[in-house]
Amino acid sequence: MGIDEVITLEDGSEYILLLSTEKDGSKYFLASKYVNDAPTDSYDLFKELVVDNEFAVEPVSDETLKAKLIEEFENQVDAMDEEEKEN
Amino acid sequence: MxxxxxxxxxxxxxxxxxxxxxxxxxxxxxxxxxxxxxxxxxxxxxxxxxxxxxxxxxxxxxxxxxxxxxxxxxxxxxxxxxxxxxxxxxxxxxxxxxxxxxxxxxEAVVEPEAVEAVELPSADEFDKKKADEVATQTSTFTLAEPEETALNLPEIDIDYDPDDIKYDWQKATYAKESGDVEATVTTDTTIPEETYTTTTYEEPAEAPEVKAEVPTNQSFLRVRGRRLHSWRSNQDRNDSVLRVTTLGEDFTDRSEDYRNLTTQIGNLLLNYRNFTPEEDNISLDTLDQSIGASKTSVPERRRLYRRLNSGAKRIERYARVSQMAR
CATH class of the missing domain: 1.20.1440 (de novo design (two linked rop proteins))
Incomplete structure (x- = not known):
């Protein structure tokens, strides 16, 4: 899975993957719930899993990990902002 | 005379x-x-x-x-x-x-008569001729009879039905459904003929479950579909009503396109983080007034939002990360 992809979960909900990072060999995504083909202000952090050769996601519940992921994503956005200013 | x-x-x-x-x-x-x-x-x-x-x-x-x-x-x-x-x-x-x-x-120029073609031997004939010449010059020699090899390998005839053997990927082991597998070994006179019978494969008591990276509490959700982020046509977007909630204030905006939505989120977040974009020279008071005042028309808001944000996609992501941080 990769950013800018819209994933449909087995419960029918849809999420758009906004940012991604890797930590301890696992891949994590910042995702926005996707309703009526548009993102909403409901956000989730997902861990990418592979179950029976198929992708699956698990919401990140650990608060410590959650804080680290948010920090990482903010750094990414800051870097993008710097890049934007340079251009 | x-x-x-x-x-x-x-x-x-x-x-x-x-x-x-x-x-x-x-x-x-x-x-x-x-x-x-x-x-x-x-x-x-x-x-x-x-x-x-x-x-x-x-x-x-x-x-x-x-x-x-x-x-x-x-x-x-x-x-x-x-x-x-x-x-x-x-x-x-x-x-x-x-x-x-x-x-x-x-005299006129006399055309030379056609010269009779000289028939050269064909390549095959030439090769054959050369081969004959070589053959006549080749010495013949006789290889010595090979000595008896010390090792006489027995001829092995294994009689089995491939259908009797099945590989179970889940259990990561071989299983035999029925019957024994026999292998008959036929040897020469130096080795007496013997018949070997293999032992019967026993069903494993319990096949080990091999599932890596799968949590046991079934907290995950399988991904049933993936598609690239794409937006509907302008007509569809004009018919959609998007709601943005932040800072305790609700307002509904009939967005013309998704870019407007992202600028709204970004601008509201800028306000929340007490951030003033210097390049646009718009104060937070102006922004708050534009967002909070009912007299401000939606087009006016959009205009302000557009001036505040040049990179809507970047701001979109920035807003979402910051929202998570809250």
């Missing part, structure tokens, strides 16, 4: 005799020349005919040589006449050459 002619009569006789002699000599010269020319022309014509009609073979050379020998007598006679009459043979030959040159110039 000596007769003496004297006077003018004598001179007249001498003059007549000298004149007759000169005339005879000239006539003979002309005759000799004509004869030589005729002979040489005939010779040249014969040679030319030979050259034209025949390919240069050994037979042609013999024929030319025969012509030379045949006319040798003629040449000798011509030489004798020349010596006798004082006619220069070189002058005759030069005349003949000149005449022949004129003849050649008058």
């Amino acid at each position: 000596e007769i003496r002619l004297l006077g003018p009569e004598l001179e007249h006789v001498q003059s007549d005799a000298r004149r007759e002699l000169d005339e005879t000599i000239e006539r003979r010269k002309k005759e000799v020349e004509d004869e030589v020319l005729s002979s040489l022309s005939e010779l040249a014509s014969d040679g030319k005919r030979v050259l034209k009609s025949q390919k240069p073979t050994y037979e042609m050379m013999l024929q030319l040589d025969g012509l030379v020998k045949e006319n040798e007598e003629l040449f000798l006679r011509v030489n004798a006449l020349c010596d006798k009459t004082g006619v220069s043979l070189n002058a005759i030959i030069e005349r003949m050459v000149s005449k022949n040159r004129e003849l050649r110039e008058r």
Whole structure:
């Protein structure tokens, strides 16, 4: 899975993957719930899993990990902002 | 008796005799020349005919040589006449050459007849010939009989049905559904014939579950579909109503496109983080007033939002990360 992809979960909900990072060999995504083909202000952090050769996601519940992921994503956005200013 | 002619009569006789002699000599010269020319022309014509009609073979050379020998007598006679009459043979030959040159110039260019093709042996024939030559030169030798090998491997005949064996990927082990697998080993006389029977594979008591990275509490959700982020047509977007909630204030905006939505989120977040974009020179008070005041029209808000955000996609992500941080 990769950013800018819209994933449909087995419960029918849809999420758009906004940012991604890797930590301890696992891949994590910042995702926005996707309703009526548009993102909403409901956000989730997902861990990418592979179950029976198929992708699956698990919401990140650990608060410590959650804080680290948010920090990482903010750094990414800051870097993008710097890049934007340079251009 | 000596007769003496004297006077003018004598001179007249001498003059007549000298004149007759000169005339005879000239006539003979002309005759000799004509004869030589005729002979040489005939010779040249014969040679030319030979050259034209025949390919240069050994037979042609013999024929030319025969012509030379045949006319040798003629040449000798011509030489004798020349010596006798004082006619220069070189002058005759030069005349003949000149005449022949004129003849050649008058004659049309004679197309050479097709040369008979020489049939060369084909490549196969050539190879065969060379092979025959080589074969005749090749020495023959005989290999020594191989010695008896010390190891006589038995001939193994395994009798089994592949369908009896099944590989179970889930259990990561081989399982046999029914019957035994037998393998018959046939050996030569040095090894007595034996029949081996394999042991029966036993079903494992419980197949081990191999599932990596799968949590046991089933907290995950399988991804049933993936597609690239794409937006609907403008008509569809115009019909959609998007709601943005932040800072305890609700407002509904009929977005023309998703870009407006992202700028709304970004601007509201900028306000929340007390961030003033210097390049747009718009104060937070102005922004708050624009967002919070009901008198501010939606188009006015959009205009302000657009001025605040040049990179809507970047701001979108920034807003979402910051929202998570809250």
